[in-house]
Amino acid sequence: MTTKIEFYRHQLGDEEAGSWRQVLDTLFLTLGPQVAAFERELGEYLVRGRDAAETPDGAQPPHVVGTTSCSMGLLMALRALDVRPGDEVITTPMTFAATSNAILHAGATPRLVDVEPATGLIDPDAARAAVGPRTVGLLPVHLYGQLADMKALRALADRHSLFIVEDSAHGIEMERDGVRPAQLSDACVFSFYATKNVTCGDGGAIATREARIAERLRRLRNHGVSKAATERHGATYQHWDLVELGYKANLTDLDAALLRPQLPRVELKRSLRERIARRYESALRELVGDLRSPPPSGCRVPWLVEARGRSSHHLFTVHVRPGQRDAMLAKLGAAGVGTAVNYRAIHLLTYLGEMLGMRRGALPIAEEIGDRTISLPLYPTLTADEQDRVVSAFAHAWRELTAGG
Numbered sequence: 178m179t180t181k182i183e184f185y186r187h188q189l190g191d192e193e194a195g196s197w198r199q200v201l202d203t204l205f206l207t208l209g210p211q212v213a214a215f216e217r218e219l220g221e222y223l224v225r226g227r228d229a230a231e232t233p234d235g236a237q238p239p240h241v242v243g244t245t246s247c248s249m250g251l252l253m254a255l256r257a258l259d260v261r262p263g264d265e266v267i268t269t270p271m272t273f274a275a276t277s278n279a280i281l282h283a284g285a286t287p288r289l290v291d292v293e294p295a296t297g298l299i300d301p302d303a304a305r306a307a308v309g310p311r312t313v314g315l316l317p318v319h320l321y322g323q324l325a326d327m328k329a330l331r332a333l334a335d336r337h338s339l340f341i342v343e344d345s346a347h348g349i350e351m352e353r354d355g356v357r358p359a360q361l362s363d364a365c366v367f368s369f370y371a372t373k374n375v376t377c378g379d380g381g382a383i384a385t386r387e388a389r390i391a392e393r394l395r396r397l398r399n400h401g402v403s404k405a406a407t408e409r410h411g412a413t414y415q416h417w418d419l420v421e422l423g424y425k426a427n428l429t430d431l432d433a434a435l436l437r438p439q440l441p442r443v444e445l446k447r448s449l450r451e452r453i454a455r456r457y458e459s460a461l462r463e464l465v466g467d468l469r470s471p472p473p474s475g476c477r478v479p480w481l482v483e484a485r486g487r488s489s490h491h492l493f494t495v496h497v498r499p500g501q502r503d504a505m506l507a508k509l510g511a512a513g514v515g516t517a518v519n520y521r522a523i524h525l526l527t528y529l530g531e532m533l534g535m536r537r538g539a540l541p542i543a544e545e546i547g548d549r550t551i552s553l554p555l556y557p558t559l560t561a562d563e564q565d566r567v568v569s570a571f572a573h574a575w576r577e578l579t580a581g582g
């Protein structure tokens with residue numbers, strides 16, 4: 178029995194451990210100077226791009242607010258944008274439940290629209306058709322690491338005075354049409370959950386170009402209290418006030434200490450991920466031919482490496498033949514290959530289906546992708562040897578199912 182190839186392994190090591198250990202010798206374990214430094218560094222990364230030479234003249238880094246998770250970040254971003262009960266926010270069914278849960282927690286209704294067949298990203302035309310009198314905003318998800326069509330979405334938002342909150346849980350690294358995360362939105366939310374490209378186990382951040390929104394977010398992550406502990410830390414005691422109903426949802430200095438050493442390595446790791454994605458693509462092309470083929474017979478890799486735009490390569494996803502996905506998952510599992518499904522269309526999940534009154538047939542493209550998608554292991558420390566085993570397990574399963582059906 179060979180060892181299992183994990184779906185994901187984090188890459189935190191000595192540098193992160195050392196940075197974390199140093200915080201234990203300081204005064205602030207939670208919201209303190211490490212969080213502030215991480216927020217500044219992430220903001221700089223978001224405008225700097227791949228290298229310093231790229232920084233557009235006069236581009237100001239966005240404000241960044243560290244939080245406990247992308248889920249909380251999405252909720253707080255919607256609250257900071259004054260989303261209220263009765264409001265509708267247009268979003269995608271091809272995402273994790275956190276996206277629509279945040280809208281529901283804010284008291285609003287997620288209006289799910291269908292996705293583009295080739296990418297699984299929210300379809301700007303479908304979003305346009307769904308705008309109604311109660312629509313207040315758009316919540317695109319940068320699925321698998323590819324930026325949604327932010328230019329089209331921004332134009333739509335401007336036409337109807339809508340806000341945009343980006344769910345950028347799948348990376349900080351992407352770029353498309355010269356646009357990067359946080360550039361064209363009102364708020365952009367990142368995840369540092371255990372399987373994400375940059376991680377501290379659980380954590381998140383919100384980037385916004387509006388100082389007013391950032392200030393509100395800083396208050397919302399601290400119960401709605403007027404002054405954070407670090408601001409109150411002085412020679413004499415200072416009173417604080419509660420000015421609105423917030424949450425306990427700040428990033429901590431211990432987490433920020435784990436995150437900071439990862440930022441300088443983000444680009445290197447992205448290129449390692451891209452190399453692995455290319456190897457998967459060429460192996461799959463050998464097996465099935467065209468990777469863009471539509472159903473029913475084909476196999477599709479959304480947004481190939483050569484396609485327009487720069488992916489964070491968070492997930493390597495294959496849309497296999499209809500009806501064969503679960504059998505493929507079983508065969509890969511039996512061969513010791515870790516897999517995931519990102520995602521089954523969320524309106525088919527029990528609670529959301531009932532809550533939104535949606536059934537199968539409502540969003541056919543998302544449903545079709547949700548029935549066919551498999552994510553394969555993709556992380557910088559996946560060895561060529563391990564990848565070869567994944568590919569051969571996939572090829573074996575594919576041939577068996579093709580012969581059998």
Ligand SMILES: *Cc1c(COP(=O)(O)O)cnc(C)c1O
Pocket residue numbers: 245246247248249272273275276318344346347367368369370380381
């Ligand atoms: C992981 C993920 C989230 C939630 O992130 P947390 O930090 O775990 O709250 C939200 N949206 C998408 C698309 C995700 O993949």
